[in-house]
Amino acid sequence: MGPQAEVRKTGMILPANLPERSWEQIGTNLRELGNSSAWWLADWLRFGEAAYGWRRYKEAIERTGLDYQTLRNYAWVARRFDHHRRRDGLSFAHHAEVARLAPAEQDYWLRRAEQQKWSRNELRRTVRAGLAVQNGTAGLPAGGGDERPGAARPAGPGAAGQRCPQVTKLTIELSADQLEHLTEAAAAHGLPVDKWVTRLLETADRATADRKTADLTSA
Structure with a gap:
């Protein structure tokens, strides 16, 4: 057995005579470990939420000492x-x-x-x-010629010369619990919070317009 790297909680000690191939393999193993650990954390979080409920789930996240939002993102990806x-x-x-x-x-x-x-x-x-x-009218991205799946493609920017709608930035203050509930609801629809809230506002706007139309018709 050749020289071995010594792994500690605070670092790694590599022997001076470590072969280059061994050094390369260590790098590959570390990459795979880092990638797998993200999936492991995500599935661990999902299990805790399902088995022990939201309150215990939050406590488990705090005990890891890791960034809350990062772990929430991990769990969201795993659900997808x-x-x-x-x-x-x-x-x-x-x-x-x-x-x-x-x-x-x-x-x-x-x-x-x-x-x-x-x-x-x-x-x-x-x-x-x-x-x-x-609207899927242009060619595929560079790098291949296979066909896209039948799923509809997201619409891109407006046609040339079309006037872009004015965008207004809206800031909403939420408590931590409110943000958590909104994040969960948005994730259930496969959307980040901002996109999901925008969709809700658009739905509410259409409903208001429909009611006004109905009122005018019945007047």
């Missing part, structure tokens, strides 16, 4: 991918990049990333380019 849909050849971060898309779109982009050996950043750039395609 059942175990059989997770790809061993890609990192947790790859899956997080496409987590908000529909399942068919997720599978498409992850398959492309695995085939093309994209890094997380390459996947992010290509997905963003694909989402910017206006």
Whole structure:
């Protein structure tokens, strides 16, 4: 047995005569461990929430000493991918990049990333380019010629010359408990909180307009 690295809680001691191949293998193992630990934490969090309830779940997060929102994001990504849909050849971060898309779109982009050996950043750039395609009328992103799945593509920016709607930034103050409940509700719809709240506001606006129309009709 050749020289071995010594692993401690506070670091790693590598022997001076460690072969280069062994050093490379250690790096590979560390990468896989880091990627797996994100999935492990995510599934652990999901189990705690389901088995012990929200209050015990929050306590468990606090006891890990890890960032609350980061762990919540881990759990959200894990909910978006059942175990059989997770790809061993890609990192947790790859899956997080496409987590908000529909399942068919997720599978498409992850398959492309695995085939093309994209890094997380390459996947992010290509997905963003694909989402910017206006109503699916332009060609596929560079890097392959296979067909997209049948799922509808998100609409891109408006046509050239079309006036963009004015955007107003709205700030809402929420308690910690309110934010937690909203995060859970948004995650159930596969959306981040801001997108989900925007959808609620749009639904409420349409309902108000419908009521006004009905009032005018009945007057």
